[in-house]
Amino acid sequence: MAEATTSMVDLLAQYPGARRALFARYHIGGCSSCAYKDEETLGEVCERNEIDVNEAIAHVLQSHEVDKAMLISPSEVKSLLDDGRDFVFLDTRTREEHEAVTIAGSEFMTQERQQELFGKAKEDDVIVLYDHTGGRVLDTCAWFQGHGLKGTRGMLGGIDAWSKEVDKAIPRYRLEMD
Incomplete structure:
Protein backbone atom coordinates (compact mmCIF):
# COMPACT_ATOMS: atom_id res chain seq x y z
CA MET A 1 0.00 0.00 0.00
CA ALA A 2 1.31 3.43 -0.88
CA GLU A 3 1.96 5.67 2.11
CA ALA A 4 3.67 9.00 2.72
CA THR A 5 6.68 7.07 4.06
CA THR A 6 7.02 4.87 0.96
CA SER A 7 10.27 5.54 -0.91
CA MET A 8 9.91 6.50 -4.54
CA VAL A 9 11.85 3.42 -5.66
CA ASP A 10 9.46 1.19 -3.71
CA LEU A 11 6.44 3.10 -4.98
CA LEU A 12 7.55 2.59 -8.59
CA ALA A 13 8.25 -1.10 -7.99
CA GLN A 14 4.79 -1.63 -6.52
CA TYR A 15 2.95 0.67 -8.97
CA PRO A 16 4.89 0.70 -12.27
CA GLY A 17 2.67 3.42 -13.77
CA ALA A 18 3.16 5.78 -10.82
CA ARG A 19 5.88 7.77 -12.61
CA ARG A 20 3.55 8.45 -15.54
CA ALA A 21 0.63 9.22 -13.22
CA GLY A 30 9.62 13.90 -15.86
CA CYS A 31 12.68 16.11 -16.13
CA SER A 32 15.63 17.38 -14.10
CA SER A 33 13.70 20.38 -12.78
CA CYS A 34 10.97 18.18 -11.27
CA ALA A 35 13.01 15.06 -10.54
CA TYR A 36 13.17 13.13 -7.28
CA LYS A 37 15.67 10.73 -5.77
CA ASP A 38 14.85 7.05 -5.41
CA GLU A 39 15.35 7.17 -1.65
CA GLU A 40 13.04 10.17 -1.14
CA THR A 41 9.65 9.34 0.30
CA LEU A 42 6.43 10.16 -1.46
CA GLY A 43 5.64 12.50 1.44
CA GLU A 44 8.91 14.42 0.96
CA VAL A 45 8.33 14.76 -2.78
CA CYS A 46 4.76 15.96 -2.23
CA GLU A 47 5.81 18.43 0.47
CA ARG A 48 8.52 19.94 -1.74
CA ASN A 49 6.01 20.28 -4.60
CA GLU A 50 3.19 21.59 -2.38
CA ILE A 51 0.90 18.65 -3.15
CA ASP A 52 -1.41 16.97 -0.67
CA VAL A 53 0.14 13.54 -0.13
CA ASN A 54 -3.23 11.83 0.39
CA GLU A 55 -4.46 13.24 -2.92
CA ALA A 56 -1.29 11.99 -4.64
CA ILE A 57 -1.71 8.53 -3.09
CA ALA A 58 -5.34 8.39 -4.22
CA HIS A 59 -4.28 9.41 -7.73
CA VAL A 60 -1.55 6.73 -7.89
CA LEU A 61 -4.00 4.05 -6.70
CA GLN A 62 -6.68 5.15 -9.17
CA SER A 63 -4.13 5.20 -12.00
CA HIS A 64 -2.96 1.74 -10.97
CA GLU A 65 -6.50 0.39 -11.45
CA VAL A 66 -6.55 1.88 -14.97
CA ASP A 67 -3.10 0.36 -15.62
CA LYS A 68 -4.24 -3.10 -14.53
CA ALA A 69 -6.98 -2.98 -17.16
CA MET A 70 -4.26 -2.49 -19.82
CA LEU A 71 -2.51 -5.74 -18.89
CA ILE A 72 -2.91 -9.24 -20.26
CA SER A 73 -1.35 -12.34 -18.74
CA PRO A 74 1.12 -14.53 -20.63
CA SER A 75 -1.38 -17.44 -20.52
CA GLU A 76 -4.05 -15.23 -22.10
CA VAL A 77 -1.62 -14.30 -24.88
CA LYS A 78 -0.82 -18.00 -25.39
CA SER A 79 -4.55 -18.68 -25.75
CA LEU A 80 -4.80 -15.97 -28.41
CA LEU A 81 -1.94 -17.62 -30.31
CA ASP A 82 -3.27 -21.15 -29.85
CA ASP A 83 -6.76 -20.11 -31.00
CA GLY A 84 -5.34 -18.50 -34.14
CA ARG A 85 -6.78 -15.12 -33.19
CA ASP A 86 -5.89 -12.22 -35.44
CA PHE A 87 -3.81 -9.78 -33.39
CA VAL A 88 -0.54 -7.88 -33.53
CA PHE A 89 2.12 -9.18 -31.11
CA LEU A 90 4.95 -6.65 -30.72
CA ASP A 91 8.28 -6.96 -28.95
CA THR A 92 9.25 -3.53 -27.58
CA ARG A 93 12.71 -4.54 -26.35
CA THR A 94 15.96 -3.63 -28.08
CA ARG A 95 16.82 -5.20 -31.41
CA GLU A 96 19.66 -7.12 -29.73
CA GLU A 97 17.31 -8.61 -27.15
CA HIS A 98 14.77 -9.51 -29.83
CA GLU A 99 17.40 -11.23 -31.97
CA ALA A 100 18.73 -13.17 -28.97
CA VAL A 101 15.40 -14.36 -27.52
CA THR A 102 12.01 -14.13 -29.24
CA ILE A 103 8.51 -15.41 -28.63
CA ALA A 104 7.25 -17.24 -31.73
CA GLY A 105 4.54 -15.24 -33.46
CA SER A 106 5.83 -11.87 -32.30
CA GLU A 107 7.53 -9.19 -34.34
CA PHE A 108 10.06 -6.53 -33.44
CA MET A 109 8.47 -3.10 -33.05
CA THR A 110 10.17 -0.65 -35.36
CA GLN A 111 9.34 3.03 -35.69
CA GLU A 112 7.89 2.27 -39.12
CA ARG A 113 5.63 -0.48 -37.75
CA GLN A 114 4.45 1.77 -34.94
CA GLN A 115 3.57 4.57 -37.38
CA GLU A 116 1.81 2.08 -39.65
CA LEU A 117 -0.36 0.93 -36.73
CA PHE A 118 -1.09 4.50 -35.65
CA GLY A 119 -2.27 5.27 -39.17
CA LYS A 120 -4.08 2.09 -40.19
CA THR A 140 4.20 2.04 -24.28
CA CYS A 141 0.69 0.64 -23.95
CA ALA A 142 -0.58 4.01 -22.68
CA TRP A 143 1.16 5.67 -25.65
CA PHE A 144 -0.68 3.38 -28.10
CA GLN A 145 -4.01 3.85 -26.32
CA GLY A 146 -3.44 7.61 -26.32
CA HIS A 147 -3.17 7.39 -30.10
CA GLY A 148 -6.62 5.82 -30.27
CA LEU A 149 -5.65 2.14 -30.23
CA LYS A 150 -7.84 1.17 -27.27
CA GLY A 151 -7.42 -2.58 -27.93
CA THR A 152 -3.73 -2.41 -26.96
CA ARG A 153 -2.62 -4.51 -23.98
CA GLY A 154 0.74 -4.99 -22.30
CA MET A 155 1.88 -8.49 -21.36
CA LEU A 156 2.23 -8.75 -17.61
CA GLY A 157 5.80 -9.65 -16.62
CA GLY A 158 7.16 -9.49 -20.17
CA ILE A 159 9.15 -12.22 -21.87
CA ASP A 160 10.56 -13.19 -18.47
CA ALA A 161 7.07 -14.18 -17.25
CA TRP A 162 6.42 -15.93 -20.58
CA SER A 163 9.55 -18.02 -19.98
CA LYS A 164 8.48 -18.94 -16.44
CA GLU A 165 4.76 -19.49 -17.07
CA VAL A 166 4.28 -20.55 -20.69
CA ASP A 167 7.46 -21.76 -22.41
CA LYS A 168 10.39 -22.77 -20.24
CA ALA A 169 12.43 -23.32 -23.43
CA ILE A 170 12.65 -19.53 -23.82
CA PRO A 171 15.86 -18.62 -22.00
CA ARG A 172 15.64 -16.13 -19.18
CA TYR A 173 18.28 -13.42 -19.03
CA ARG A 174 19.43 -10.45 -17.04
CA LEU A 175 20.57 -7.14 -18.45
CA GLU A 176 23.90 -5.86 -17.21
CA MET A 177 23.91 -2.10 -16.83
CA ASP A 178 27.04 0.00 -16.59
Missing part, protein backbone atom coordinates in the same frame (compact mmCIF):
# COMPACT_ATOMS: atom_id res chain seq x y z
CA LEU A 22 2.58 11.68 -11.05
CA PHE A 23 4.05 13.41 -14.07
CA ALA A 24 0.74 13.69 -15.92
CA ARG A 25 -1.13 15.18 -12.98
CA TYR A 26 1.53 17.08 -11.03
CA HIS A 27 4.53 17.41 -13.39
CA ILE A 28 6.69 15.41 -10.96
CA GLY A 29 9.53 13.20 -12.17
CA ALA A 121 -5.14 0.02 -37.18
CA LYS A 122 -8.71 0.22 -35.94
CA GLU A 123 -9.47 1.41 -32.42
CA ASP A 124 -10.49 -2.04 -31.18
CA ASP A 125 -7.80 -4.09 -32.97
CA VAL A 126 -6.00 -6.29 -30.48
CA ILE A 127 -2.35 -5.30 -30.13
CA VAL A 128 -0.24 -7.01 -27.48
CA LEU A 129 3.07 -5.45 -26.45
CA TYR A 130 5.80 -7.03 -24.38
CA ASP A 131 9.15 -6.00 -22.96
CA HIS A 132 11.70 -7.80 -20.79
CA THR A 133 10.03 -7.88 -17.36
CA GLY A 134 6.90 -5.76 -17.80
CA GLY A 135 8.48 -2.68 -16.23
CA ARG A 136 8.09 -0.37 -19.20
CA VAL A 137 5.32 -1.95 -21.22
CA LEU A 138 2.61 0.08 -19.46
CA ASP A 139 4.07 3.35 -20.71
Whole structure:
Protein backbone atom coordinates (compact mmCIF):
# COMPACT_ATOMS: atom_id res chain seq x y z
CA MET A 1 0.00 0.00 0.00
CA ALA A 2 1.31 3.43 -0.88
CA GLU A 3 1.96 5.67 2.11
CA ALA A 4 3.67 9.00 2.72
CA THR A 5 6.68 7.07 4.06
CA THR A 6 7.02 4.87 0.96
CA SER A 7 10.27 5.54 -0.91
CA MET A 8 9.91 6.50 -4.54
CA VAL A 9 11.85 3.42 -5.66
CA ASP A 10 9.46 1.19 -3.71
CA LEU A 11 6.44 3.10 -4.98
CA LEU A 12 7.55 2.59 -8.59
CA ALA A 13 8.25 -1.10 -7.99
CA GLN A 14 4.79 -1.63 -6.52
CA TYR A 15 2.95 0.67 -8.97
CA PRO A 16 4.89 0.70 -12.27
CA GLY A 17 2.67 3.42 -13.77
CA ALA A 18 3.16 5.78 -10.82
CA ARG A 19 5.88 7.77 -12.61
CA ARG A 20 3.55 8.45 -15.54
CA ALA A 21 0.63 9.22 -13.22
CA LEU A 22 2.58 11.68 -11.05
CA PHE A 23 4.05 13.41 -14.07
CA ALA A 24 0.74 13.69 -15.92
CA ARG A 25 -1.13 15.18 -12.98
CA TYR A 26 1.53 17.08 -11.03
CA HIS A 27 4.53 17.41 -13.39
CA ILE A 28 6.69 15.41 -10.96
CA GLY A 29 9.53 13.20 -12.17
CA GLY A 30 9.62 13.90 -15.86
CA CYS A 31 12.68 16.11 -16.13
CA SER A 32 15.63 17.38 -14.10
CA SER A 33 13.70 20.38 -12.78
CA CYS A 34 10.97 18.18 -11.27
CA ALA A 35 13.01 15.06 -10.54
CA TYR A 36 13.17 13.13 -7.28
CA LYS A 37 15.67 10.73 -5.77
CA ASP A 38 14.85 7.05 -5.41
CA GLU A 39 15.35 7.17 -1.65
CA GLU A 40 13.04 10.17 -1.14
CA THR A 41 9.65 9.34 0.30
CA LEU A 42 6.43 10.16 -1.46
CA GLY A 43 5.64 12.50 1.44
CA GLU A 44 8.91 14.42 0.96
CA VAL A 45 8.33 14.76 -2.78
CA CYS A 46 4.76 15.96 -2.23
CA GLU A 47 5.81 18.43 0.47
CA ARG A 48 8.52 19.94 -1.74
CA ASN A 49 6.01 20.28 -4.60
CA GLU A 50 3.19 21.59 -2.38
CA ILE A 51 0.90 18.65 -3.15
CA ASP A 52 -1.41 16.97 -0.67
CA VAL A 53 0.14 13.54 -0.13
CA ASN A 54 -3.23 11.83 0.39
CA GLU A 55 -4.46 13.24 -2.92
CA ALA A 56 -1.29 11.99 -4.64
CA ILE A 57 -1.71 8.53 -3.09
CA ALA A 58 -5.34 8.39 -4.22
CA HIS A 59 -4.28 9.41 -7.73
CA VAL A 60 -1.55 6.73 -7.89
CA LEU A 61 -4.00 4.05 -6.70
CA GLN A 62 -6.68 5.15 -9.17
CA SER A 63 -4.13 5.20 -12.00
CA HIS A 64 -2.96 1.74 -10.97
CA GLU A 65 -6.50 0.39 -11.45
CA VAL A 66 -6.55 1.88 -14.97
CA ASP A 67 -3.10 0.36 -15.62
CA LYS A 68 -4.24 -3.10 -14.53
CA ALA A 69 -6.98 -2.98 -17.16
CA MET A 70 -4.26 -2.49 -19.82
CA LEU A 71 -2.51 -5.74 -18.89
CA ILE A 72 -2.91 -9.24 -20.26
CA SER A 73 -1.35 -12.34 -18.74
CA PRO A 74 1.12 -14.53 -20.63
CA SER A 75 -1.38 -17.44 -20.52
CA GLU A 76 -4.05 -15.23 -22.10
CA VAL A 77 -1.62 -14.30 -24.88
CA LYS A 78 -0.82 -18.00 -25.39
CA SER A 79 -4.55 -18.68 -25.75
CA LEU A 80 -4.80 -15.97 -28.41
CA LEU A 81 -1.94 -17.62 -30.31
CA ASP A 82 -3.27 -21.15 -29.85
CA ASP A 83 -6.76 -20.11 -31.00
CA GLY A 84 -5.34 -18.50 -34.14
CA ARG A 85 -6.78 -15.12 -33.19
CA ASP A 86 -5.89 -12.22 -35.44
CA PHE A 87 -3.81 -9.78 -33.39
CA VAL A 88 -0.54 -7.88 -33.53
CA PHE A 89 2.12 -9.18 -31.11
CA LEU A 90 4.95 -6.65 -30.72
CA ASP A 91 8.28 -6.96 -28.95
CA THR A 92 9.25 -3.53 -27.58
CA ARG A 93 12.71 -4.54 -26.35
CA THR A 94 15.96 -3.63 -28.08
CA ARG A 95 16.82 -5.20 -31.41
CA GLU A 96 19.66 -7.12 -29.73
CA GLU A 97 17.31 -8.61 -27.15
CA HIS A 98 14.77 -9.51 -29.83
CA GLU A 99 17.40 -11.23 -31.97
CA ALA A 100 18.73 -13.17 -28.97
CA VAL A 101 15.40 -14.36 -27.52
CA THR A 102 12.01 -14.13 -29.24
CA ILE A 103 8.51 -15.41 -28.63
CA ALA A 104 7.25 -17.24 -31.73
CA GLY A 105 4.54 -15.24 -33.46
CA SER A 106 5.83 -11.87 -32.30
CA GLU A 107 7.53 -9.19 -34.34
CA PHE A 108 10.06 -6.53 -33.44
CA MET A 109 8.47 -3.10 -33.05
CA THR A 110 10.17 -0.65 -35.36
CA GLN A 111 9.34 3.03 -35.69
CA GLU A 112 7.89 2.27 -39.12
CA ARG A 113 5.63 -0.48 -37.75
CA GLN A 114 4.45 1.77 -34.94
CA GLN A 115 3.57 4.57 -37.38
CA GLU A 116 1.81 2.08 -39.65
CA LEU A 117 -0.36 0.93 -36.73
CA PHE A 118 -1.09 4.50 -35.65
CA GLY A 119 -2.27 5.27 -39.17
CA LYS A 120 -4.08 2.09 -40.19
CA ALA A 121 -5.14 0.02 -37.18
CA LYS A 122 -8.71 0.22 -35.94
CA GLU A 123 -9.47 1.41 -32.42
CA ASP A 124 -10.49 -2.04 -31.18
CA ASP A 125 -7.80 -4.09 -32.97
CA VAL A 126 -6.00 -6.29 -30.48
CA ILE A 127 -2.35 -5.30 -30.13
CA VAL A 128 -0.24 -7.01 -27.48
CA LEU A 129 3.07 -5.45 -26.45
CA TYR A 130 5.80 -7.03 -24.38
CA ASP A 131 9.15 -6.00 -22.96
CA HIS A 132 11.70 -7.80 -20.79
CA THR A 133 10.03 -7.88 -17.36
CA GLY A 134 6.90 -5.76 -17.80
CA GLY A 135 8.48 -2.68 -16.23
CA ARG A 136 8.09 -0.37 -19.20
CA VAL A 137 5.32 -1.95 -21.22
CA LEU A 138 2.61 0.08 -19.46
CA ASP A 139 4.07 3.35 -20.71
CA THR A 140 4.20 2.04 -24.28
CA CYS A 141 0.69 0.64 -23.95
CA ALA A 142 -0.58 4.01 -22.68
CA TRP A 143 1.16 5.67 -25.65
CA PHE A 144 -0.68 3.38 -28.10
CA GLN A 145 -4.01 3.85 -26.32
CA GLY A 146 -3.44 7.61 -26.32
CA HIS A 147 -3.17 7.39 -30.10
CA GLY A 148 -6.62 5.82 -30.27
CA LEU A 149 -5.65 2.14 -30.23
CA LYS A 150 -7.84 1.17 -27.27
CA GLY A 151 -7.42 -2.58 -27.93
CA THR A 152 -3.73 -2.41 -26.96
CA ARG A 153 -2.62 -4.51 -23.98
CA GLY A 154 0.74 -4.99 -22.30
CA MET A 155 1.88 -8.49 -21.36
CA LEU A 156 2.23 -8.75 -17.61
CA GLY A 157 5.80 -9.65 -16.62
CA GLY A 158 7.16 -9.49 -20.17
CA ILE A 159 9.15 -12.22 -21.87
CA ASP A 160 10.56 -13.19 -18.47
CA ALA A 161 7.07 -14.18 -17.25
CA TRP A 162 6.42 -15.93 -20.58
CA SER A 163 9.55 -18.02 -19.98
CA LYS A 164 8.48 -18.94 -16.44
CA GLU A 165 4.76 -19.49 -17.07
CA VAL A 166 4.28 -20.55 -20.69
CA ASP A 167 7.46 -21.76 -22.41
CA LYS A 168 10.39 -22.77 -20.24
CA ALA A 169 12.43 -23.32 -23.43
CA ILE A 170 12.65 -19.53 -23.82
CA PRO A 171 15.86 -18.62 -22.00
CA ARG A 172 15.64 -16.13 -19.18
CA TYR A 173 18.28 -13.42 -19.03
CA ARG A 174 19.43 -10.45 -17.04
CA LEU A 175 20.57 -7.14 -18.45
CA GLU A 176 23.90 -5.86 -17.21
CA MET A 177 23.91 -2.10 -16.83
CA ASP A 178 27.04 0.00 -16.59
